[in-house]
Amino acid sequence: MWRENIDILIDHQCPQCGAPAELAETDRLVRCSYCKVNSYLVPSRYFRYRLPDKAPSGERLVYFPYWRFKGMIFSCLETGIQHRFLDASLQAAPSPFFPVSVGLRSQAMKLRFVSPETKGWFIKPTTPLEKVMEVFLERVTLDLPGTVYHQSHIGESLSLIYAPFYIGKTVMDAVLNQPVSQKLDEPFDLNQFRGGSVDWKIGFLPTLCPNCGWDMEGSRDALALHCKNCESVWQASKEGMTRLNVAHLPDRLDEETVYLPFWRIRADVSGLDLASYADLIKVANLPRVAQPGWDNIPFRFWGPAFKVRPRSFLRLMQQMTLSQPRDKLVAQVPKGAVMHPVNLPVSESVETLKLNLAGFMRPKNKVPDTIPDIRIRARSYLLVYIPFAVRHHDLVQPQFKIAVNRNQLALAGNL
Numbered sequence: 001m002w003r004e005n006i007d008i009l010i011d012h013q014c015p016q017c018g019a020p021a022e023l024a025e026t027d028r029l030v031r032c033s034y035c036k037v038n039s040y041l042v043p044s045r046y047f048r049y050r051l052p053d054k055a056p057s058g059e060r061l062v063y064f065p066y067w068r069f070k071g072m073i074f075s076c077l078e079t080g081i082q083h084r085f086l087d088a089s090l091q092a093a094p095s096p097f098f099p100v101s102v103g104l105r106s107q108a109m110k111l112r113f114v115s116p117e118t119k120g121w122f123i124k125p126t127t128p129l130e131k132v133m134e135v136f137l138e139r140v141t142l143d144l145p146g147t148v149y150h151q152s153h154i155g156e157s158l159s160l161i162y163a164p165f166y167i168g169k170t171v172m173d174a175v176l177n178q179p180v181s182q183k184l185d186e187p188f189d190l191n192q193f194r195g196g197s198v199d200w201k202i203g204f205l206p207t208l209c210p211n212c213g214w215d216m217e218g219s220r221d222a223l224a225l226h227c228k229n230c231e232s233v234w235q236a237s238k239e240g241m242t243r244l245n246v247a248h249l250p251d252r253l254d255e256e257t258v259y260l261p262f263w264r265i266r267a268d269v270s271g272l273d274l275a276s277y278a279d280l281i282k283v284a285n286l287p288r289v290a291q292p293g294w295d296n297i298p299f300r301f302w303g304p305a306f307k308v309r310p311r312s313f314l315r316l317m318q319q320m321t322l323s324q325p326r327d328k329l330v331a332q333v334p335k336g337a338v339m340h341p342v343n344l345p346v347s348e349s350v351e352t353l354k355l356n357l358a359g360f361m362r363p364k365n366k367v368p369d370t371i372p373d374i375r376i377r378a379r380s381y382l383l384v385y386i387p388f389a390v391r392h393h394d395l396v397q398p399q400f401k402i403a404v405n406r407n408q409l410a411l412a413g414n415l
């Protein structure tokens with residue numbers, strides 16, 4: 001059992017007043033319902049959770065690590081690009097004594113953040129996440145017809161989950177209070193694993209604008225916080241809140257609009273000439289005649305900075321990239337406008353650059369042989385807000401002839 005599809009809920013305490021709160025896995029901006037103070041969970045590369053135990057008191061707990069990935073896998077086949085939702089976990093330290101995955105303990109698992117106060121022996125992860133990701137991708141590939149020439153994954157969440165056990169005559173699952181193995185032939189030697197107590201702790205940042213001190217705003221899952229006082233946009237990093245370079249395309253639509261955020265990424269592409277707009281016309285075989293000067297317009301990859309259903313994600317990414325918006329951008333957020341939250345990090349967008357290229361390269365029959373040898377390295381990025389007209393069922397961008405179904409956005413919270 002390696003496919004799980006679990007909704008994780010996190011039992012959490014307000015860092016200001018200690019009041020209890022329940023968080024969803026994608027929550028970043030947390031407003032305490034008691035003290036009303038906002039705090040921002042610092043998204044390190046991954047969060048570390050533990051399952052709460054029901055072990056008899058006095059048992060010494062051993063926490064075993066699992067890597068967990070929840071997100072979308074895109075696989076490029078000769079017949080086209082296939083996508084699959086994946087929610088899976090796998091041992092982060094190989095051992096025959098513990099279950100292969102976290103497993104289906106319940107549909108909604110209640111987790112806690114790991115903290116230095118948690119008593120127990122935490123086995124150290126020894127299998128790198130990349131290795132586990134390879135296993136996940138291989139399993140997806142097995143189910144697909146034909147040869148996969150490129151794969152990329154967009155993680156909605158990536159985490160390390162520690163499951164508690166205790167050792168008696170067998171290894172006991174401390175969540176279910178059930179044995180997980182046969183009676184042990186010889187005494188269980190914990191020293192075969194590296195481990196010990198943990199010193200990891202979830203980090204919090206205040207949500208006050210570092211520029212002017214105003215309380216910033218954002219949705220619960222916002223990866224970019226907006227200061228409405230000085231109109232700056234910030235993202236959390238190890239160094240604290242760092243300012244994001246933002247821009248918007250001026251709204252020339254004479255109707256109700258919402259601004260959708262996109263990552264515009266400048267990248268070095270090796271093994272293919274794709275440095276300018278003129279190059280793009282050749283690579284994608286666009287029905288346009290390159291005008292003088294187009295070889296001086298730098299080519300950029302575009303991709304949604306928000307979660308959206310996979311089919312729409314692919315389409316938006318491609319349509320924006322092929323459109324290469326060249327109108328003059330305004331180097332700030334659209335003041336007073338409705339802006340859709342940024343909830344897909346630029347790091348995930350960078351993961352899809354080759355997928356993006358594979359989708360628009362022509363002729364199609366050359367793509368499977370060409371793509372594997374191409375290297376793409378992201379150089380810089382900009383967050384760009386693009387105005388979309390709000391219609392009955394769709395959001396429409398008339399200039400670039402792009403439409404996205406409103407339901408595709410609304411439902412994407414759960415991917």
Ligand SMILES: [Zn+2]
Binds near residue numbers: 034035036
């Ligand atoms: Zn509080």
Ligand SMILES: [Zn+2]
Binds near residue numbers: 209
């Ligand atoms: Zn400010």
